[in-house]
Amino acid sequence: MTVPQKPDTRRIGKGMTIAAWIILLVLLTLFFSHKLDQQRNPNQAVFSRLNEAGTQEVVLKRNRFGHYVSNGEVNGRTVEFMLDTGASDVAIPAKLADELGLKRGQPVQYQTANGIVTAYRTTLDSVSIGPMIVHNVPASINPGMHDMEILLGMSVLKHIEFTQRGDTLILRPYE
Secondary structure, eight states: OOOOOOOOHHHHHHHHHHHHHHHHHHHHHHHHHHHHHHHHOTBSSOEEEEOTTSOEEEEEEOOTTSOOEEEEEETTEEEEEEEOTTOSSEEEEHHHHHHHTOOOOSEEEEEETTEEEEEEEEEEEEEEETTEEEEEEEEEEETTOOSSEEEEOHHHHTTEEEEEETTEEEEEEOO
């Protein structure tokens, strides 16, 4: 006569403990990944307000690395910008330019912190951060940029008045 086997409760308990630890690690990874992303881009939801003069302005917070990074739009598509007063044009990584359907124009050379690079001229129909929109923006497609962040250079920033106060940058359209 055979005796029915009892499930090994120790084995089940060990499996449940391992599963609980895996779930906890996944949840912690998701939580801290979001926190790190918020530290890198604290302006994922762009904050705008009316100032005393009734002008719309955008308020950006500096990230933990000392840069102003913000979500915005290029030709109606959501992108991420890093404001760069040292860049003459808006510089777009080639992979992102392809996703945005931008056409490569005349090659042009730029002197950058990493040396001379060859990029390709293009024109953006619109660039916006919050309620501020600039139309017909000269830009360049840079095959040497490997991330998906657009450098928002002076071809846009020259149309915007900006004031820095502590860790805050206030952007206003020129009137």
